[in-house]
Amino acid sequence: xxxxxxxxxxxxxALIFGAVLGYAALRFKVEADPLVxxxxxxxxxxxxxxxxxxxxxxxxxxxxxxxAINKCPPGGEAAIKKLADLMGVAAxxxxxxxxxxxKRVAYIxxxxxxxxxxxxxxxxxxxxxxxxxxxxxxxxxxxxGCDLCVEPCPVNCIDMVPLPGTVERWKWNLEAIPVxxxxxxxxxxx
Amino acid sequence: xxxxxxxxxxxxxxxxxxGIHPPARKQHTSQKPIGxxxxxxxxxVPLRQHIGVPGALLVAVGQxxxxxxxxxxxxxxxxxxxxxxxxxxxxxxxxHIAPHPSALPELCVVIAxxxxxxxxxxxxxxxxxxxxxxxxxxxxxxxxxxxxxxxxPTHLKTGAASGVxxxxxxxxxxxPYISADDVLMQEFATTxxxxxxxxxxxxxxxxxxxxIEDDKPLAIAAMQAACSQRExxxxxxxxxxxxxxxxxxxxxxxxxxxxxxxxxxxxxxxVMQNVGTVFAIAQAxxxxxxxxxxxxxxVGDSLTQPQNVLALIGTPVGYLLDACGFSPEPAQRIxxxxxxxxxxxxxxxxxxxxxxNCILAPSQAELPSASNEMDCIRCGACAEVxxxxxLPQQLLWYSKAKDLDKLKEYNLADCIECGACxxxxxxxxxxxxxxxxxxxxxxxxSRDELKAxxxxxxxxxxxxxxxxxxxxxxxxxxxxALQRQQLMAEQQKNREIEQAQQRxxxxxxxxxELSKEQIIALREQKKAAARAYQAEKATQQSMQHSADTAxxxxxxxxxxxxxxxxxxxxxxxxITSDPRAAAVAAAIARAKAKKAQxxxxxxxxxxxxxxxxxxxxxxDTRAAAVAAAIARAKAKKAQxxxxPQPLPAxxxxxxxxxxxxxxxxxxxxxxxxxxxxxxxxETAKRQALAAAIARAQAKRQQTDAGSVAMSHxxxxxxxxxxxxxxxxxxxxxxxxxxxxxxxxxxxxxPRKAAxAAAIARAKAKxxxxxxxxxxxxx
Numbered sequence: 001x002x003x004x005x006x007x008x009x010x011x012x013x014a015l016i017f018g019a020v021l022g023y024a025a026l027r028f029k030v031e032a033d034p035l036v037x038x039x040x041x042x043x044x045x046x047x048x049x050x051x052x053x054x055x056x057x058x059x060x061x062x063x064x065x066x067x068a069i070n071k072c073p074p075g076g077e078a079a080i081k082k083l084a085d086l087m088g089v090a091a092x093x094x095x096x097x098x099x100x101x102x103k104r105v106a107y108i109x110x111x112x113x114x115x116x117x118x119x120x121x122x123x124x125x126x127x128x129x130x131x132x133x134x135x136x137x138x139x140x141x142x143x144x145g146c147d148l149c150v151e152p153c154p155v156n157c158i159d160m161v162p163l164p165g166t167v168e169r170w171k172w173n174l175e176a177i178p179v180x181x182x183x184x185x186x187x188x189x190x
Numbered sequence: 191x192x193x194x195x196x197x198x199x200x201x202x203x204x205x206x207x208x209g210i211h212p213p214a215r216k217q218h219t220s221q222k223p224i225g226x227x228x229x230x231x232x233x234x235v236p237l238r239q240h241i242g243v244p245g246a247l248l249v250a251v252g253q254x255x256x257x258x259x260x261x262x263x264x265x266x267x268x269x270x271x272x273x274x275x276x277x278x279x280x281x282x283x284x285x286h287i288a289p290h291p292s293a294l295p296e297l298c299v300v301i302a303x304x305x306x307x308x309x310x311x312x313x314x315x316x317x318x319x320x321x322x323x324x325x326x327x328x329x330x331x332x333x334x335x336x337x338x339x340x341x342x343p344t345h346l347k348t349g350a351a352s353g354v355x356x357x358x359x360x361x362x363x364x365x366p367y368i369s370a371d372d373v374l375m376q377e378f379a380t381t382x383x384x385x386x387x388x389x390x391x392x393x394x395x396x397x398x399x400x401x402i403e404d405d406k407p408l409a410i411a412a413m414q415a416a417c418s419q420r421e422x423x424x425x426x427x428x429x430x431x432x433x434x435x436x437x438x439x440x441x442x443x444x445x446x447x448x449x450x451x452x453x454x455x456x457x458x459x460x461v462m463q464n465v466g467t468v469f470a471i472a473q474a475x476x477x478x479x480x481x482x483x484x485x486x487x488x489v490g491d492s493l494t495q496p497q498n499v500l501a502l503i504g505t506p507v508g509y510l511l512d513a514c515g516f517s518p519e520p521a522q523r524i525x526x527x528x529x530x531x532x533x534x535x536x537x538x539x540x541x542x543x544x545x546x547n548c549i550l551a552p553s554q555a556e557l558p559s560a561s562n563e564m565d566c567i568r569c570g571a572c573a574e575v576x577x578x579x580x581l582p583q584q585l586l587w588y589s590k591a592k593d594l595d596k597l598k599e600y601n602l603a604d605c606i607e608c609g610a611c612x613x614x615x616x617x618x619x620x621x622x623x624x625x626x627x628x629x630x631x632x633x634x635x636s637r638d639e640l641k642a643x644x645x646x647x648x649x650x651x652x653x654x655x656x657x658x659x660x661x662x663x664x665x666x667x668x669x670x671a672l673q674r675q676q677l678m679a680e681q682q683k684n685r686e687i688e689q690a691q692q693r694x695x696x697x698x699x700x701x702x703e704l705s706k707e708q709i710i711a712l713r714e715q716k717k718a719a720a721r722a723y724q725a726e727k728a729t730q731q732s733m734q735h736s737a738d739t740a741x742x743x744x745x746x747x748x749x750x751x752x753x754x755x756x757x758x759x760x761x762x763x764x765i766t767s768d769p770r771a772a773a774v775a776a777a778i779a780r781a782k783a784k785k786a787q788x789x790x791x792x793x794x795x796x797x798x799x800x801x802x803x804x805x806x807x808x809x810d811t812r813a814a815a816v817a818a819a820i821a822r823a824k825a826k827k828a829q830x831x832x833x834p835q836p837l838p839a840x841x842x843x844x845x846x847x848x849x850x851x852x853x854x855x856x857x858x859x860x861x862x863x864x865x866x867x868x869x870x871x872e873t874a875k876r877q878a879l880a881a882a883i884a885r886a887q888a889k890r891q892q893t894d895a896g897s898v899a900m901s902h903x904x905x906x907x908x909x910x911x912x913x914x915x916x917x918x919x920x921x922x923x924x925x926x927x928x929x930x931x932x933x934x935x936x937x938x939x940p941r942k943a944a945x946a947a948a949i950a951r952a953k954a955k956x957x958x959x960x961x962x963x964x965x966x967x968x
Contacts, residue, residue, distance in 0.1 A: 045642035170292035171630040
């Protein structure tokens with residue numbers, strides 16, 4: 001008899017707590033950031049398509065569905081590391097051989113541009129301005145360096161040039177201070 | 191408990207964490223007067239000498255500029271202009287090595303001084319009459335940016351600082367060697383106090399705290415003397431300790447307040463200005479002298495005459511060094527800024543800018559270059575001296591690992607890069623260098639993130655736009671398709687109606703609802719039928735009637751006057767153009783034709799021929815096609831049973847132009863008959879053929895008739911022949927015309943037509959001969 005009472009009591013308690021937990025789970029549900037968005041935030045958004053997907057978001061979706069995390073050359077090792085942390089997988093070296101060490105932007109040799117608008121259609125971020133039969137030019141600030149405009153150009157007038165270094169962008173160790181370069185001729189001249 | 195203000199007034203000072211006491215080495219320069227130098231050969235004025243964006247250029251190469259003339263203008267709140275330091279000519283506007291550790295070139299205006307020191311027009315402001323805005327405008331126009339080292343545009347800092355508690359004048363100048371502010375205060379204390387007055391006007395602080403280190407007794411005395419009339423100006427002497435000149439450190443020293451991480455002093459009611467900036471403000475407002483020169487400490491053991499000099503902005507560092515007796519040793523280093531926070535210059539052609547306070551040319555013995563970096567031994571000395579209370583060894587660790595998140599966690603952003611940690615490091619680790627690299631990385635990363643965000647936004651906006659365009663296209667296409675469908679349905683309906691009408695017209699012979707073209711065609715049919723009928727009659731009853739056929743016009747309207755009673759069907763279509771009447775006439779004609787058909791021997795082949803000709807252009811209508819088919823069948827039948835067939839050509843000839851009208855969809859009705867004929871050469875050919883056939887038949891019939899009725903009236907044969915001949919002539923002439931009018935027509939058709947015409951003519955001649963024979967016989 002006493003055993004029955006105990007069972008009933010425990011059963012009742014379990015029901016009550018179960019109900020409370022169930023209510024709390026519904027009431028205080030936290031809308032977690034969907035995984036795809038988190039991955040998309042890590043990706044560099046160059047929309048270059050080097051991963052084989054048409055843009056960063058599709059690749060984020062593919063990663064969320066189990067694709068490899070090492071297909072993004074613009075993101076480099078840093079992005080792979082972050083993705084590995086997020087996805088709980090081992091960080092693997094970059095898939096493609098070349099890693100863009102320096103940032104590059106498209107540059108249109110404007111004398112040669114024939115105004116075909118093909119690069120404008122290719123640019124994923126609308127960083128090229130121009131009109132039909134008029135010269136085009138690249139907005140350097142908006143260019144992501146994705147290379148997508150180079151291929152469609154019928155006259156090969158688009159180059160990918162390294163982004164010119166500015167004082168603001170300068171990193172101390174990349175361009176080492178040329179110490180001891182007080183020119184000898186300046187010194188000798190006196 | 192005293193309030194903070196009372197404590198400050200009572201002369202209380204606080205302390206900040208850490209700090210070091212490096213040898214000051216200021217005695218070489220602080221006791222000397224400010225040196226005035228001759229003009230250099232060239233001045234390189236960088237367009238951007240402050241934090242923010244450069245102004246827009248106002249001068250061109252080759253232009254002569256006056257001293258103090260603006261070279262750029264501020265087109266942006268974050269921009270301050272630069273001015274010509276002296277009068278001279280703009281030699282070039284080109285990139286030149288900037289006073290920055292990167293040695294990257296920046297755009298500079300290169301000026302060749304003319305030595306005249308010709309000033310532009312100056313408009314000093316009278317302080318009591320100035321409002322706040324004009325003062326701020328003047329400060330911006332004078333190109334004043336923080337001269338302590340950061341170069342933040344002063345008008346922004348002052349403009350935002352309204353109603354602050356304390357205005358702190360930073361005259362601490364804690365770095366070794368530098369004494370520029372010291373000598374400035376010694377020589378220009380009164381001007382500086384006037385500058386403080388202006389700032390008070392703008393900010394309205396409770397008190398002005400002038401912080402001066404205790405190793406500058408002359409400057410302290412000068413400032414105290416200058417401030418003696420103003421009781422809220424407090425000259426505070428702070429103990430010499432590095433880096434007490436740091437903004438946050440000095441605030442803590444003087445007010446015990448700490449600026450929260452990532453905030454500005456303004457957020458706690460304090461604004462700080464460098465004493466050099468204050469002096470520049472006073473000069474700009476009271477003398478209208480823009481910031482074109484500054485005091486620079488030129489010092490170091492490699493110089494024989496270290497001193498403070500008043501250097502024009504843009505003077506190359508090499509010129510200053512030379513003026514101070516520069517005798518470089520091998521591998522000489524030139525440092526811009528102090529030994530703690532300065533950077534090694536890549537070249538002596540770098541110009542002095544608004545933030546350059548010291549040029550240091552140390553000997554190797556004096557300031558050995560750090561070379562033997564060793565591993566961190568975790569001694570913690572750096573943490574003890576850090577004025578920002580950071581953990582430099584942890585920051586070093588994460589900087590080496592490039593763990594930017596951890597660096598942020600350890601507040602790398604709060605590092606003021608004072609170099610105290612590196613100074614005390616027993617392993618001689620250039621800690622600040624690691625931090626600078628890491629900071630640049632973080633900046634780059636945040637810039638990349640921002641850019642990625644923008645790129646994403648642009649990408650999404652583009653996709654949205656493309657999608658929209660696609661949808662718009664789709665909807666437009668849909669609308670167009672719908673329209674087309676409606677149109678087609680309407681056309682279909684119309685066609686059905688038309689066909690129904692035509693069917694009705696064709697079957698019931700009540701041509702009341704026929705279209706105009708059809709009516710015209712029918713009328714022509716009727717005419718042709720009537721004419722055929724009349725001609726038939728004329729041939730058959732030639733013995734009773736002698737027709738006057740000499741006139742061609744009479745042939746075209748065959749004897750309408752001579753046979754009014756016997757040919758009612760003929761006269762009807764000619765006298766009326768009323769479609770209904772015509773339709774009735776057509777019906778009658780058709781009935782007659784039918785009747786003629788039923789009675790072989792009476793049949794006129796002309797009717798079907800004319801019908802065929804008339805109906806040809808309106809082949810698209812089924813009724814016409816049916817009619818044509820019927821006509822053709824009739825013609826065949828008629829041909830099979832040779833019957834009197836006298837005038838086929840005249841019927842065909844007048845019908846032809848009318849058939850053009852009925853085919854108005856492809857031909858202009860107003861076009862000349864020539865072009866009509868030209869276009870209708872096919873019709874002409876058919877007519878010619880029909881005429882030939884008809885003539886052949888006529889001939890046969892005539893020969894029959896001649897043998898039967900020749901004895902009665904020989905004239906009848908003659909008239910027939912003549913008629914044939916006459917009617918033949920316009921036909922052939924029409925053919926000739928058409929050939930002449932269209933030389934470019936395919937040779938095929940005209941040739942055929944010509945052949946046919948020739949055959950026809952030959953036949954007609956033969957016929958004529960045979961016709962005259964009986965006459966002769968008679």
